[in-house]
Amino acid sequence: MKIAVLGLGYVGLPLALAIRRKTDYDVVGYDPKAEKVDKILKGICPIEDAQAEKDLREFTIKASANEEIIDGSDIYFVCVPTPVLDDYTPDLRPLTNAIETIGRFLRRGQYVVIESTVNPGVCDELVIPLLEKITGLKVVKDFNVAHCPERINPGDPIWNVYNIPRNIGSSSPEATKFIADFYRKVLDAEINEMPDLKTTEATKIIENTFRDVNIAFVNELAKSFEVLGIDIMAVIKGASNKPFAFLPHYPGCGVGGHCIPVDPYYLIDRASKSGFDHKFLKLAREINNSMPVYTVNHLVDALNKFGKPIKGTRIALLGLSYKANLGDLRESPALKIKNLLEQKEADLICFDPFVPKLSTVATIDKALEGTFAILLATAHEQFKVLTGKKLAEFGVKVVIDGRNFLDKEDILKFGIYYKGIGR
Numbered sequence: 001m002k003i004a005v006l007g008l009g010y011v012g013l014p015l016a017l018a019i020r021r022k023t024d025y026d027v028v029g030y031d032p033k034a035e036k037v038d039k040i041l042k043g044i045c046p047i048e049d050a051q052a053e054k055d056l057r058e059f060t061i062k063a064s065a066n067e068e069i070i071d072g073s074d075i076y077f078v079c080v081p082t083p084v085l086d087d088y089t090p091d092l093r094p095l096t097n098a099i100e101t102i103g104r105f106l107r108r109g110q111y112v113v114i115e116s117t118v119n120p121g122v123c124d125e126l127v128i129p130l131l132e133k134i135t136g137l138k139v140v141k142d143f144n145v146a147h148c149p150e151r152i153n154p155g156d157p158i159w160n161v162y163n164i165p166r167n168i169g170s171s172s173p174e175a176t177k178f179i180a181d182f183y184r185k186v187l188d189a190e191i192n193e194m195p196d197l198k199t200t201e202a203t204k205i206i207e208n209t210f211r212d213v214n215i216a217f218v219n220e221l222a223k224s225f226e227v228l229g230i231d232i233m234a235v236i237k238g239a240s241n242k243p244f245a246f247l248p249h250y251p252g253c254g255v256g257g258h259c260i261p262v263d264p265y266y267l268i269d270r271a272s273k274s275g276f277d278h279k280f281l282k283l284a285r286e287i288n289n290s291m292p293v294y295t296v297n298h299l300v301d302a303l304n305k306f307g308k309p310i311k312g313t314r315i316a317l318l319g320l321s322y323k324a325n326l327g328d329l330r331e332s333p334a335l336k337i338k339n340l341l342e343q344k345e346a347d348l349i350c351f352d353p354f355v356p357k358l359s360t361v362a363t364i365d366k367a368l369e370g371t372f373a374i375l376l377a378t379a380h381e382q383f384k385v386l387t388g389k390k391l392a393e394f395g396v397k398v399v400i401d402g403r404n405f406l407d408k409e410d411i412l413k414f415g416i417y418y419k420g421i422g423r
């Protein structure tokens with residue numbers, strides 16, 4: 001068989017490599033970003049994924065920025081971005097483009113598998129009608145469409161493309177079985193056959209919405225406990241020794257990434273088109289979106305206690321990526337915090353060991369030199385060196401810990417002002 005993967009990012013590249021590793025099939029990748037393709041062809045991994053880096057050291061795949069490379073494939077896997085527009089409605093243009101590309105090549109007996117995250121209805125309402133229109137072929141009779149939502153967690157040392165269980169639904173039970181058996185050959189994980197496309201689309205959306213609403217819940221508790229004088233981290237630790245029916249989530253300066261702050265909007269939008277108003281999901285988004293401003297307000301209040309304006313005061317923003325120990329900037333709340341501090345004309349130093357292109361200094365020590373306040377926005381392991389002693393040596397007076405990551409008691413011991421989120 002010939003297998004095509006469209007979109008060679010965090011989802012598509014690990015998948016293409018996994019198929020190449022586990023089968024004798026001819027695997028080709030198409031991505032319009034030529035520089036990404038060049039890297040892959042040279043064995044350089046363009047994404048932060050330990051497993052993909054390892055795979056690319058051992059072998060590579062055929063890849064091109066020219067769509068002709070997918071011609072004659074038996075299965076087309078679609079792994080393109082599904083972001084939101086400025087008004088938070090789904091941006092289905094990359095997916096539509098990818099389907100149009102496939103439509104130019106699709107022939108009888110072939111399969112299209114959507115791995116991108118989409119709301120319930122996208123396969124039935126957009127993918128299938130578009131393919132039928134372009135090709136004149138009929139779904140099930142001539143070709144099949146399946147959905148297998150990816151759950152990859154970049155930077156996760158345990159869970160990778162090979163061992164995360166997957167759900168598969170499609171346009172017919174036979175196609176579901178065929179595609180499920182394909183994944184069984186490639187992955188060492190449970191492959192669950194789902195009743196249909198819509199149900200499968202919904203599983204992925206609820207997984208990420210579950211995270212979003214739970215994080216919003218603890219962010220709201222953090223705000224409430226702050227006025228009640230209760231340390232939320234101690235509360236969560238206490239609640240977590242209940243052996244059933246409690247799952248800890250942690251408050252922070254905002255939710256970032258390609259999935260959690262985006263996917264709920266897909267469901268909100270689609271349900272609203274069918275007349276249902278997702279009040280709870282919208283509120284969760286609103287709470288999580290409020291956290292960067294909330295965190296900066298803590299900094300303003302802290303400086304106020306020292307009689308300092310934010311304008312002109314040396315502040316070090318530590319961490320720019322949305323996730324600890326990775327350099328991924330997509331939807332990062334740290335970037336929102338950076339904008340807010342720039343608008344307020346702080347004397348801003350930025351440092352993220354994983355994002356040198358946006359760092360204004362090259363080391364933590366340089367970031368601390370002459371700095372009055374630090375705002376920690378990402379829990380990178382490297383920031384563990386920020387002890388009370390070190391901060392005091394550099395004369396830092398204020399610590400705003402946007403990830404509740406530093407040792408509060410140790411910092412307070414040195415007479416430094418400390419404020420976390422909910423503690």
Ligand SMILES: NC(=O)c1ccc[n+]([C@@H]2O[C@H](COP(=O)([O-])OP(=O)(O)OC[C@H]3O[C@@H](n4cnc5c(N)ncnc54)[C@H](O)[C@@H]3O)[C@@H](O)[C@H]2O)c1
Nearest residue numbers: 006007008009010011079080082094097098116117150152
């Ligand atoms: N990153 C994650 O952790 C993650 C996890 C699970 C699901 N997802 C979902 O998977 C999908 C892809 O996410 P990602 O993180 O891999 O994105 P990404 O931005 O890392 O990669 C997507 C790639 O698709 C390419 N592309 C854009 N338009 C294209 C087209 N028309 N044809 C071919 N390639 C095209 C882009 O150039 C890019 O290289 C999204 O729907 C996302 O929500 C992501």
